[in-house]
Amino acid sequence: MVPTFDTWAATKVTKSLPLSSLQGSVVGVDATYYLENTAKEPLVSALGGFPLALESSVVREFKDLQSIGLRLHFVFNGLDHGLDDDPFAPSLAAANNNALAFETYENYQPVQAIQVFRNSGAPTPQALAEYLKKTLHKHGIPFTVAPYSALAQLAYFEKHPDGFVDAIYGPAELFLYGVDKIITKFELAHQPYDPLERGNVKKTPQLAPENSDFLWINRGNCLEALGRVSSSVFDNALLLAGSKTLRSFPPTNKPGKTYSFRDTVNLLMGSGGNVSTICNQYADDEEVQRLDYLGRYKQAMAGIRHHVVITSEGDIETLDKNNAPHDLHDCVGQRLPEELNMYLSRGMIRPRVLNWLASGTILILAPYDGGDSKVYQNLVRQQLEPLRRQTLSLLADSLNRYYQRKEITTKYWFDSNSLSSVNIKDLLPSPKDSINAWNVKEDTMLDRRQMLGKQSQDLPLGSLSFALRSLQDANYAATTIIPPTKGQKRQPLRTRAEICANAIWRFLQLRGYVDRQHQLTAWGKVLDSTLSIAGPQAQQEKAALLAVELMRFGLLNADTMFSAYSGAPSRSNDIDKRNCMLVSRVACLGRLIHQPRGYSGPLSRHILAYHSMVSAVQASLRDMLEICLVTMFLEGGVDREREDWMDIALQLPLFDEDSCALGVMMLHYLDELFVREDPTSETTREEMTSKSQGWVVHSDFKASRELAYRLWDAVYRGVKTAKDSGEDVQDIQMWDEVDQWLSLRR
Numbered sequence: 119m120v121p122t123f124d125t126w127a128a129t130k131v132t133k134s135l136p137l138s139s140l141q142g143s144v145v146g147v148d149a150t151y152y153l154e155n156t157a158k159e160p161l162v163s164a165l166g167g168f169p170l171a172l173e174s175s176v177v178r179e180f181k182d183l184q185s186i187g188l189r190l191h192f193v194f195n196g197l198d199h200g201l202d203d204d205p206f207a208p209s210l211a212a213a214n215n216n217a218l219a220f221e222t223y224e225n226y227q228p229v230q231a232i233q234v235f236r237n238s239g240a241p242t243p244q245a246l247a248e249y250l251k252k253t254l255h256k257h258g259i260p261f262t263v264a265p266y267s268a269l270a271q272l273a274y275f276e277k278h279p280d281g282f283v284d285a286i287y288g289p290a291e292l293f294l295y296g297v298d299k300i301i302t303k304f305e306l307a308h309q310p311y312d313p314l315e316r317g318n319v320k321k322t323p324q325l326a327p328e329n330s331d332f333l334w335i336n337r338g339n340c341l342e343a344l345g346r347v348s349s350s351v352f353d354n355a356l357l358l359a360g361s362k363t364l365r366s367f368p369p370t371n372k373p374g375k376t377y378s379f380r381d382t383v384n385l386l387m388g389s390g391g392n393v394s395t396i397c398n399q400y401a402d403d404e405e406v407q408r409l410d411y412l413g414r415y416k417q418a419m420a421g422i423r424h425h426v427v428i429t430s431e432g433d434i435e436t437l438d439k440n441n442a443p444h445d446l447h448d449c450v451g452q453r454l455p456e457e458l459n460m461y462l463s464r465g466m467i468r469p470r471v472l473n474w475l476a477s478g479t480i481l482i483l484a485p486y487d488g489g490d491s492k493v494y495q496n497l498v499r500q501q502l503e504p505l506r507r508q509t510l511s512l513l514a515d516s517l518n519r520y521y522q523r524k525e526i527t528t529k530y531w532f533d534s535n536s537l538s539s540v541n542i543k544d545l546l547p548s549p550k551d552s553i554n555a556w557n558v559k560e561d562t563m564l565d566r567r568q569m570l571g572k573q574s575q576d577l578p579l580g581s582l583s584f585a586l587r588s589l590q591d592a593n594y595a596a597t598t599i600i601p602p603t604k605g606q607k608r609q610p611l612r613t614r615a616e617i618c619a620n621a622i623w624r625f626l627q628l629r630g631y632v633d634r635q636h637q638l639t640a641w642g643k644v645l646d647s648t649l650s651i652a653g654p655q656a657q658q659e660k661a662a663l664l665a666v667e668l669m670r671f672g673l674l675n676a677d678t679m680f681s682a683y684s685g686a687p688s689r690s691n692d693i694d695k696r697n698c699m700l701v702s703r704v705a706c707l708g709r710l711i712h713q714p715r716g717y718s719g720p721l722s723r724h725i726l727a728y729h730s731m732v733s734a735v736q737a738s739l740r741d742m743l744e745i746c747l748v749t750m751f752l753e754g755g756v757d758r759e760r761e762d763w764m765d766i767a768l769q770l771p772l773f774d775e776d777s778c779a780l781g782v783m784m785l786h787y788l789d790e791l792f793v794r795e796d797p798t799s800e801t802t803r804e805e806m807t808s809k810s811q812g813w814v815v816h817s818d819f820k821a822s823r824e825l826a827y828r829l830w831d832a833v834y835r836g837v838k839t840a841k842d843s844g845e846d847v848q849d850i851q852m853w854d855e856v857d858q859w860l861s862l863r864r
Contacts, residue, residue, distance in 0.1 A: 119289045120361045126379040131339040137330040141187045146272045148288035149194040153243035159716040160236035163216050163486050166729045167777030168249040174714035177257055182306050182325040191283055192254055192261035194247055196462055198473050199266040200421055206531040209483035212240035216486055220723045224684050240486055251465050255764045263463045265434055270425035273297050291361050293337055294353055294422050303333040344383050351391040355383045364418040368405035434459050452476040464763035467744045480528040485730035487723055493679045495532055498734055501671050505738045511545035513745045516752040553624040557600040557608050560616045566594055580618030580769050583654040586646040595636040612757045618769045621747040640843040648836035660772055661707040665833045667735050675848050676700040685722025689792035697859045698788045703728050704833050705826040706781030711818040719814035720786045729778035740772040783814050784826050798862040827864055
């Protein structure tokens with residue numbers, strides 16, 4: 119968005135038309151703009167995860183628009199593009215705002231705290247993109263992930279001779295890409311609900327098309343309202359006014375002086391509409407010099423004119439390629455192989471690891487809680503770095519030599535002077551060859567599941583539970599070793615179950631749960647035993663895997679990690695507080711059962727900080743899992759003639775990130791038991807259970823608590839198995855004591 123333009127346009131050139139005039143049209147939607155303008159749930163930044171009501175609210179709007187015959191096609195940003203002066207600034211600002219919000223909350227000012235949380239700047243549209251993709255796919259709304267800019271891709275769709283989209287909903291920057299008309303808002307009206315009408319039952323309000331409109335802006339009207347300026351002056355003014363494409367021209371952004379969009383246009387007109395002339399006039403300005411603003415402007419303009427899009431045939435194409443500068447990669451970004459872009463465009467893989475490889479930079483951003491603790495900083499700097507490097511080497515080993523010699527630098531928000539660099543060639547050979555023996559077909563898996571007995575018949579083939587349980591038999595495990603034979607091509611994997619199962623097996627081998635002989639390791643047996651109690655559902659499998667990974671990192675404990683943060687257990691003695699903390703941290707891995715409405719309940723910055731560690735571990739594991747998947751495709755081991763790209767992504771573990779709400783709820787419940795003299799009595803538990811439903815409204819407290827208890831049982835089983843297997847488990851006696859303590863309160 120261009121804030122000064124949006125303010126000016128709202129009163130000068132924005133027009134309204136009946137929504138019915140779009141009947142039968144296809145509207146391209148910029149996903150980032152859509153998420154920026156969707157009603158925000160204020161407490162997401164206090165809990166992490168995805169907004170609880172996002173799916174229901176967007177689906178309701180989709181159905182309203184579809185009811186008049188309007189179709190939508192969403193476009194997401196792909197790889198990072200353009201220049202970013204301070205990539206850490208947004209996450210640091212959000213963390214600082216969150217800290218202020220928690221301070222306000224602790225001072226018993228909940229209304230004011232909610233407002234600060236709402237305006238914290240988190241989560242970003244980028245953080246919500248995967249959840250929106252999942253929602254769109256679930257409800258049959260098509261989407262495309264652009265190679266780089268969604269705006270450039272939308273402009274391509276609109277200008278295409280086949281007319282892929284008839285109109286575009288998005289920000290003013292679309293004008294820079296040659297779009298002449300932009301829809302900026304849908305104003306949907308609904309039929310009033312009459313509770314007195316006989317036989318009426320409360321239901322979703324129906325759209326009132328005759329009272330619904332949309333707002334739009336026309337380039338021609340803008341030029342006319344600005345005094346009939348040229349399109350080039352208008353485009354330059356949009357750039358100089360400041361947006362995600364290029365920061366505002368420094369002299370227009372000085373303290374105590376406010377420039378309107380019209381002022382920026384006048385500034386340009388006073389210099390003949392030439393940006394070079396303006397930059398020369400302000401050559402002595404320190405910020406103009408420091409930024410090399412003219413150079414950045416030229417790069418931004420080149421990136422717009424010669425942007426990269428994915429064509430209707432699936433090819434990656436540079437716009438106006440013959441006139442593109444030789445250093446276009448500095449203006450747009452480093453090109454990746456077209457095959458990778460195709461998988462990205464379908465949503466099968468996320469852009470995160472591809473960004474690392476293309477840019478040569480890994481950015482570790484500040485988490486919602488601020489990430490002030492040494493334990494979190496050590497996790498992201500020391501403990502997760504080997505996973506990132508292994509993931510990158512695995513991907514690069516399937517690409518050409520240019521990427522295999524790429525220098526990768528990791529930068530951290532908390533220490534800008536500390537850089538971690540490595541050349542990928544020093545990480546090679548990757549473990550690709552060691553995991554390439556996984557090529558198990560579905561009929562073999564079905565036979566194995568039949569042999570496992572009745573209790574395993576419902577296990578999905580492409581699940582963690584089946585992957586581990588199937589290898590309990592050493593004889594079967596030996597039959598899964600199917601290395602490629604020189605001169606002979608293996609039959610490619612075809613079914614979704616085959617693809618997901620083999621990707622999971624490769625991932626499990628990389629993480630040390632399975633060895634080269636495809637036998638379960640000690641940690642594999644720990645994970646298998648944890649899953650046997652947790653259950654085979656995707657969310658339960660995710661919680662079990664994260665618990666074991668945190669155990670291996672030495673982070674699944676009751677240690678004092680975040681002493682500076684509020685929201686730790688506060689009642690009774692130190693032992694009770696310790697026990698409450700450990701149970702709550704385990705519960706943090708689960709999902710609160712909640713209606714599709716915004717969260718309203720207690721908060722804990724302490725639990726949010728622990729959730730930040732869970733989230734960081736989950737992201738690294740998902741990265742590795744996706745690259746295990748994509749390398750199977752890159753090596754020709756999978757049939758590419760398919761349309762179920764997003765289904766594959768959704769079937770793999772670790773897609774969704776849950777909030778820490780279940781952990782907060784359990785901490786609050788267990789802590790409140792000590793309000794009464796005997797916290798273990800049945801009377802106390804019944805009283806607190808009754809009260810607890812009011813603490814977290816719109817949730818199913820009892821069912822959520824039972825889920826937390828089951829998760830505890832699963833993790834405790836894993837801890838005991840690890841100890842029996844000779845693995846180093848922190849303070850097994852403490853786990854026994856906490857389990858006994860919790861049993862008296864269940």
